[in-house]
Amino acid sequence: MKILVCVKQVPDTSGRLAVNPDGTLNRALMQTIINPDDMNAVEAALKLKDELGCRVSVVTMGPPPAEGMLRELMAMGADDAYLVSGREFGGSDTYATSQIIAAALDTIGLDEDDIVFCGRQAIDGDTAQVGPQIAEKLHLPQVTYAADIKKEGNTITVKRILEDGYMTIKVKTPCLVTCIKELNTPRYMTVSGVFETYAKPMTVLDYNALKDNPLIDKSTIGLNGSPTNILTSFTPPQKEPGKMLEGSDMKTCEQLAGILAEKHII
Amino acid sequence: MRTKVELANPNFDSSKLAEFKNVWVFCEQRQGKMMPTSFELISEGRKLANELGVNLCGLLLGDNVEGIAKELGGYGADEVIVCDHPLLKDYTTDAYAKVICDAISEYKPEVFLIAATNIGRDLGPRCAARLHTGLCADCTHLDVDMPAYKDFLRKASTLPEDRIEKLGKIMLKNNITEQMEAHDVSMGLKMTRPAFGGNLMASIVCPRFRPAMATVRPGVMKKNAFDEAKAEAVKLTKYDVKLSAADMETEVVETVKAAKKLVDLIGADYIVSVGRGISKDVEGGIKLAEELAAVLGGVVGGSRVAIDSGWLTADHQVGQTGKTVHPKVYIALGISGSIQHKAGMSESECIIAVNKNENAPIFEIADYGICGDLFKVTPMLTEAFKAAKAAK
């Protein structure tokens, strides 16, 4: 049994953004982090590994520096890593991305008792589309928004979160599950993990490694193979800066209450 | 079991654009009750159908749901396709995706909208991947008409006029000839969505495939006024659902409604939110926020920090990963104003921020800022608001 976890390196958007004059993100100026939901997916896999002793592989599509993230995940306990990287893959939308990652997972090989974990969504795009699209491409059943995962034999029981409650869903392996932060708290790397991680196997899957997979075709990958295209991107106008009130005492609060009452806001 | 699901129409080809017509909306229901977002999407779909000069059709799946179909007509649907089947009682990806993709392969709508609920965002990508078409996630604005879209950009963007004026075509490389080709998007669906928590917006098009699919953020599109006569006049079409237990790979063991009444942030007129600033005395800080909210008749929300630290439950979260709110007054107590947070509340009518740090980014979008200790300022605000309301 093995678990393949799909992860993504994303710009850290918790601070201020660096935006180019044309409205696109200046990625070079942004710190990168491991996508938060993906960390929950990795933790879910490592928990099952602790419990059942399975193998955990992490898979990402990205530029060569994404290796750093994969080493981190192996320092947390993942056994090996795959870096899907190639010029041909650039410019892919979610459809083309899932096509490529599905081809990579297919190349790595999915057995009867294997599971694919993904984070629910990446904070740079917030689409939540790649997970389900990989599942469709690989003809795997999917369960999204997993807040609890249990495995017994070949059956997985997932607590799937809805806005107004939850569903309990049973599904057989192989399958794909997308994970949310309520699922767990990701572990830290360990000291021994760090000192072993660079000796763990990391395989680069480039265009040549994947091109014979039936999912890979010039019309389904990269900018060419993306059904959606960006017409334009833009920044919304900055709101006029508000008014800083003088002081922070009772007088200030009364002044504010007065303004709001006058404007019939309260 | 890994078997490919075949479409009901084996000749379906998403690249034959001319074959596609009409706007469709997936009308989500849960336990036989229509989700409010279905009415929002029907209303928005009406606008798009009018711009395209085509029909608007609601797609309703469930078990014995024909009874709730007519109401969709009251918000603008010309027709509702009803897919009734016992296996469609609970939502499952397998069954819903199969029936929807089958119906689309046979009827070929050119636009297909789905609400970006937890169910819609499970279903949308699965269908788009099967149909080989484009899907834009979590849209907040939709246009077909180019002049209307350009007017939208003039208001909602900082793009210079010359760049807005030039929009209309998109250059793409032909996969076979390897030549660049211009695709006219003047009458295609333009799907606008926030990226990076709303600091960047992107308009997405799907020029080469149909249907153009979008999931639409709940609570954003305005609902039309209900028209009883139109509800009576709506055409109901029964779809011949082909589904068997063999199509199901997932089994819903149970569906549980949250027992605790969740806080209704989306419907609230007044929201008092707390953030990292209450860490010194979490209980005390939340109590102060509750007292202030009570005076205003509002509710308490929280930033990601407040939720991740376990101070408030997830239903209180405002922001990109939480809820998008637009109350009359939003009061941010000890919230620095990360992009994630601003994405969820910047559309509030009036924003008041209390923060110790005068350089906190929250002050950049606040209408009124008070630089001070929330533990001292909040009780005074409560007093002042109480007095101001009493004086009215």
Place this chain on the structure above:
Amino acid sequence: MDFHLSKEHLLVRKMYREFAETEVKPLAEEIDEEERFPMETVEKMAKLGMMGIYFPKEYGGAGGDVLSYAMCVEELAKVCGTTAVIVSAHTSLCCAPIFENGTEEQKMKYLPDLLSGRKIGAFGLTEPNAGTDASGQQTTAVLDGDHYVLNGSKCFITNGSVADTFVVFAMTDPKAGNHGISAFIVERSFPGFSSGKHEKKMGIRGSSTTDLVFEDCIVPKENLLGKEGQGFKIAMKTLDGGRIGIASQALGLGEGAVEEAIKYTKERVQFKRRLSQFQNTQFQLADMHTRMQAAQYLVYAAAMKKENHEDYSMDASMAKLFAAEAASDVTRRAVQLFGGYGYTREYPVERMMRDAKITEIYEGTSEVQRMVIAKYLGVN
């Protein structure tokens, strides 16, 4: 000479930093205020291998190196001086002497529990009348058949009330002076052992500092560490290693204060300008950072020499002397930049200033370090 850190060191630093920011920093103020030992943090560090960083895996260690240990103490000290010294005393003063001087039986018996953090270690050398002059040991150990009988007391013992395993020094031959001192591994459960009252301190107030009391304490003969009479040598060698730990603690405290001061002076406005816009602030911060950077080079160099089994005694002394004095100076200047707020407990710099002072005192005062360095210079 290569000043670049390896990929492993960069990564392990990231791990320490995430851990320190998330798990240690939020507790720092509270454990200082309440003088409470953060046992929950020790348990978390244990799981991550932070209680046995540079020891081989065969004894339960994490398989890291001395530099990665120094970085751990440094990163912890940036946010909490207390947590840093818990790791330093445990690692350098208890695990290290057992690993370096123990028999295979002693190592297999004690190291797995210590290095995995299931048990905490401490070191008993200082006595009321034997501080800097460690040779004035008054605790005695008398061989009686298959065991030694220890009598006497130790003071200022870090981890004193929480440790299970102690490396303790006692006179086996009072007439022989330094050569009459021997080292023992003492367990808390040994009859006649007790730890005394909690010492109230100026800084590192969450750490446990107590007396150890030996009243006819029975220590099995096989718990003699090294040979009889080698105790003083073991103690001095152990302290050489300990100085790298304390130097790292001082380094972290100073760096933490610089970080806090940069953050604060960029926010605080006086005379309609941010403090960071005043040249005095800029010059102060430039000096503070330069001192800490120099300290880092000294500390890392000493750690790498120890790792490579070179003589690092003088390097450790220089690192500790410089880092400790820099930390005291830098934290004091940070408080000054904060002004009145810096003097309150609302901001962490006053705690950092209190914590920094001890690094000039314990595990050899700055004066002792100067003696060591002068000796190496042949100045006598």
